[in-house]
Amino acid sequence: MSDETSDRRTGLRSTLASVGSERGRFAIGNLLSTNTETTGMTANSGSEAAETTAAERTTDVGADSGAEMSAADRPLGSPQVDNAIIESRDLDVFYGDTQALQGINMDIPEKQVTALIGPSGCGKSTFLRSINRMNDLIDVARVEGELHFHGKNIYDEDVDPVALRRKIGMVFQKPNPFPKSIFDNVAYGLRVQGKDDDIEEQVYTALERAALLDEVEDQLDESGLDLSGGQQQRLCIARAIATDPEVILMDEPASALDPVATSKIEDLVEELAQEYTVAIVTHNMQQAARISDKTAVFLTGGNLVEFDDTNRIFENPESDRVEDYITGKFG
Amino acid sequence: MSSERMDLSRNGNDVGTLGDRVARYAFFSCAFVTVLTTIAIILVLINGAVGFFRQATLVELLGDAVSAGSVDGAADAIGEGLAAQVTVTEFLFGTDWSPLIEPTSYGVLPLVWGTLVVTVGSALIAVPVGTLTAIYLSEYADERVRRTLKPILEILAGIPTIVYGFFALSFITPIIQFFFPQTGTFNATSAAIVVGIMIIPMISSLSEDAMSAVPDSLRNAAYGLGATKLEVSTQVVLPASLSGILAAYVLGLSRAIGETMAVALAMGMLPQITTNPLEEMQTMTAYMVQVGISDVSIGSIQYQSLFAVGLTLFAMTFAMNVLSMWVRSRYREEYQ
Numbered sequence: 001m002s003d004e005t006s007d008r009r010t011g012l013r014s015t016l017a018s019v020g021s022e023r024g025r026f027a028i029g030n031l032l033s034t035n036t037e038t039t040g041m042t043a044n045s046g047s048e049a050a051e052t053t054a055a056e057r058t059t060d061v062g063a064d065s066g067a068e069m070s071a072a073d074r075p076l077g078s079p080q081v082d083n084a085i086i087e088s089r090d091l092d093v094f095y096g097d098t099q100a101l102q103g104i105n106m107d108i109p110e111k112q113v114t115a116l117i118g119p120s121g122c123g124k125s126t127f128l129r130s131i132n133r134m135n136d137l138i139d140v141a142r143v144e145g146e147l148h149f150h151g152k153n154i155y156d157e158d159v160d161p162v163a164l165r166r167k168i169g170m171v172f173q174k175p176n177p178f179p180k181s182i183f184d185n186v187a188y189g190l191r192v193q194g195k196d197d198d199i200e201e202q203v204y205t206a207l208e209r210a211a212l213l214d215e216v217e218d219q220l221d222e223s224g225l226d227l228s229g230g231q232q233q234r235l236c237i238a239r240a241i242a243t244d245p246e247v248i249l250m251d252e253p254a255s256a257l258d259p260v261a262t263s264k265i266e267d268l269v270e271e272l273a274q275e276y277t278v279a280i281v282t283h284n285m286q287q288a289a290r291i292s293d294k295t296a297v298f299l300t301g302g303n304l305v306e307f308d309d310t311n312r313i314f315e316n317p318e319s320d321r322v323e324d325y326i327t328g329k330f331g
Numbered sequence: 332m333s334s335e336r337m338d339l340s341r342n343g344n345d346v347g348t349l350g351d352r353v354a355r356y357a358f359f360s361c362a363f364v365t366v367l368t369t370i371a372i373i374l375v376l377i378n379g380a381v382g383f384f385r386q387a388t389l390v391e392l393l394g395d396a397v398s399a400g401s402v403d404g405a406a407d408a409i410g411e412g413l414a415a416q417v418t419v420t421e422f423l424f425g426t427d428w429s430p431l432i433e434p435t436s437y438g439v440l441p442l443v444w445g446t447l448v449v450t451v452g453s454a455l456i457a458v459p460v461g462t463l464t465a466i467y468l469s470e471y472a473d474e475r476v477r478r479t480l481k482p483i484l485e486i487l488a489g490i491p492t493i494v495y496g497f498f499a500l501s502f503i504t505p506i507i508q509f510f511f512p513q514t515g516t517f518n519a520t521s522a523a524i525v526v527g528i529m530i531i532p533m534i535s536s537l538s539e540d541a542m543s544a545v546p547d548s549l550r551n552a553a554y555g556l557g558a559t560k561l562e563v564s565t566q567v568v569l570p571a572s573l574s575g576i577l578a579a580y581v582l583g584l585s586r587a588i589g590e591t592m593a594v595a596l597a598m599g600m601l602p603q604i605t606t607n608p609l610e611e612m613q614t615m616t617a618y619m620v621q622v623g624i625s626d627v628s629i630g631s632i633q634y635q636s637l638f639a640v641g642l643t644l645f646a647m648t649f650a651m652n653v654l655s656m657w658v659r660s661r662y663r664e665e666y667q
Contacts, residue, residue: 137554139473166557176548179571189556192566236552243556 073103076318077308081294085110085247085277086131091145093126093135093302100126101302103145108247108294113269113278115288115310118298119325124281125173127298128249131279132168133161149247166193168247169240174256175232177224177239182207182216185224185235189243202242210238211268230261237268241276248272250280254287266291285326289314297322376645379638384419387412388635416632422639428602428618430633431625437636439643441602445519445612446647449594452523452608453530453587458580460527461534465576468535469542470564481536488532496596499525504597507609517599517611525597526590530583537582541575542568574662578655585651589644591616615644 073090080087084107093101101123108114108131116124126135133154135141146153154164169189177185186203190196203220207213212234216227224235233253240248250269254262269291272278282288288295288310295313297306299321306313306322317323382388387395395408417437425438464484468477504521508514545568553563569576599611600621613621619637627633 132555134551134554137551162557162559165555170551170555172548172551172555174548176546176552178549178552178567188553188558188566192553192556192558192562239552239556 073304074105075296075304076306076322077312079106079296079304079307081107081109083110083112084108085150086279087148087151088127088130089146089148091127091130091143091147093123093130094140094142094144095138096140099302101130104302104304106296106304106307108277108279110277111273111275112293113273113280113291114294114296115292116279116281116296116298117283117285117288119300120283122298122300123302124296124298125251126302127304128170128251128279128281131247131249132165132170134165134170136161166243167245168249169243169245171233171236171240171248171250171253173252175229175236177227177232177235179223179225181221182224182227182235183220186238186242189239193243195243206238206242207235209241209272210234211264211271212238228261230257230264233257233261233265234268237265237272241272245276247277247279250278252281252283255283262287285314285328297325299325373645376638376642379635380642382630383632383635383639384415384417384422385413386416417639426604428613430622430636431627435632437639439615439640441604442613442615442618442640443643444604445594445598445602445614445617446588446644448519448608448612449523449526449590449598449614450584450587452519453527454580454584456524456527457530457534457583457587461531461579461583462538462576464531464535465538465542466564466569468539470560470568481539484532484535487528488536490529491592492529492590493592493596495525495529496593499593499597511609514609515599515611517597517601519598519608519610519612522594522598523608525593526587529590529593530586533586534579534583537579538572538576541572541579544575545571574659577658577662581651581655581658585648585655588651589616589648590614591620595620615640619644 086108088104088106088108091101091104092099104123104127116127118124129135130143130147131149131154135143143155145155147155149164149168152159154161178188180188183203186206187196187199190199190202195202204213207216212231215231216235219226224232227235233256237248237253253269254265257265266287269278269280273293280288280292292310295308295310296304297313297317297319299305306317306319308317313322314326317326378389382391392409392412395412396405399405399408422437422439424440425436426440427436427438428441429436468480472480499521500516503524504514504516504518507518507520514520549567549571550563553567558566594614595617598614598617600613600617601611602613602618603610605612619640622633622637625633
């Protein structure tokens with residue numbers, strides 16, 4: 001193992017910096033092992049045997065093979081996927097002195113729906129906000145670790161969060177249309193991003209895709225705030241997809257809505273996953289089970305406990321705590 | 332135990348209902364004092380203004396009518412008292428104001444002009460600077476900077492206006508004279524600048540309050556769409572807080588209209604309509620100071636003119652306040 005690689009590891013994982021070289025090499029081996037065992041290591045990632053053998057390998061890490069994952073914070077399940085568009089590696093987020101996320105390691109697959117579930121305060125929204133660097137807007141927030149988007153660490157110095165957010169759109173918990181007309185709400189992102197050729201057509205398309213056009217076609221000049229809660233949220237979705245991002249982050253988009261509006265949003269999310277990558281935070285376990293392909297379970301303290309196919313999480317989770325949570329024993 | 336009758340009546344319980352009632356009336360009477368004062372001020376202004384336009388004030392008319400003893404005498408007294416002294420037309424549209432020097436003339440427009448020059452000039456300074464300060468404080472400054480800057484701004488607001496007047500005379504005017512040597516000691520530009528500085532804290536503080544009231548969810552929505560900080564500030568926060576900002580402008584400007592000591596000192600006492608802002612002019616308020624400290628006798632037409640000018644000034648600031656309220660309701664955005 002070259003010193004150069006070793007340096008990269010120690011930079012990546014600050015805890016390694018303080019340990020001896022012997023220990024460091026061992027841990028680095030663990031990181032590398034995940035590349036060759038993306039599927040094999042699901043059952044017992046903590047297994048000593050698997051790691052010691054992996055430690056002897058010196059596989060080169062290519063950009064396309066995905067970023068490596070440390071063993072220490074590796075969640076149960078299969079947190080690495082083949083078609084990952086986003087890879088979180090040892091991501092820590094602090095709010096002042098409070099650590100909101102503890103070494104999150106997981107992938108988000110392209111053009112699928114990934115649900116983030118867990119009890120309140122478990123850090124799932126924080127994780128979502130760290131994907132498009134919305135946490136930058138909070139003065140006291142600090143991020144450590146890496147989060148790769150198309151293989152590029154978005155927390156690198158040279159990344160412009162504004163450019164990033166143009167690729168990764170967001171829908172918030174409470175519908176938050178601008179106090180502008182319905183048309184201007186959808187057009188806003190297009191104008192900001194300079195995509196304002198054929199703006200009318202683009203607005204119509206976005207409203208259509210958000211399943212809102214039929215309801216508002218005659219009132220595009222009226223304020224977005226005059227719509228019902230469910231319509232407002234679909235307006236926000238239309239606004240987010242109008243600029244054609246690659247990823248859409250949704251932070252409990254249906255939690256403030258009635259059941260009918262909720263089911264419309266759910267249908268929409270499934271539909272959107274054909275063209276977009278969707279990461280959705282939800283409190284509603286049935287919702288996660290219904291609409292997502294992958295599910296990440298965060299439990300109190302900012303830990304990602306398990307990540308796997310949604311079916312597995314809901315039918316046969318590895319962690320007892322996850323099972324307890326899903327079956328409603330706590331949380 | 333449980334069958335014992337419970338006494339919930341007022342009389343049987345000493346729960347301070349009397350205190351409650353007394354407190355209610357005490358609070359109400361305090362609130363009523365302000366209403367009474369406002370009404371009293373308006374009545375005094377109107378009474379004095381009548382004395383300016385007619386031979387006698389309303390109170391004098393009443394006194395004359397009562398002391399006349401007969402109905403005819405009373406009618407005569409009222410008729411005499413109501414004989415015109417200065418016509419309203421002359422007052423409102425006359426372009427010459429020289430109440431103290433013969434031949435006297437009472438056209439208020441030069442004073443209104445002086446007031447307008449100061450107001451517009453100060454707005455040219457205070458509106459941009461105040462708004463940009465507010466945007467900086469609300470959107471850009473971090474907590475530490477905000478906590479330092481806001482008190483400094485408030486100190487600026489607490490400086491006595493006469494000090495601003497000296498500041499204008501001894502600091503701003505010399506600077507203007509350096510660039511434009513023909514500038515007089517008293518000039519409108521200096522006054523407008525200093526009044527502008529004076530109302531910056533008011534405009535920035537009220538505007539900042541309005542911007543801070545815009546919920547973060549709107550900012551997040553814009554950031555989430557890839558807007559820059561400048562775009563969020565100017566395209567989302569500014570329009571959403573427009574009502575509060577416009578109201579801040581109007582209140583700041585009505586302060587400029589009513590500003591007295593600084594303009595009396597810096598702008599001078601020469602009522603004239605001129606387009607050269609480097610010349611001496613006189614505002615309505617400065618005229619009132621001039622008459623207030625001069626030796627005109629109570630009851631003279633010069634003395635009564637104070638009330639006419641005061642009433643005009645009151646009408647202007649009142650109109651500004653109504654405008655501010657209208658703007659507030661007209662442009663109010665319901666966020667959520």
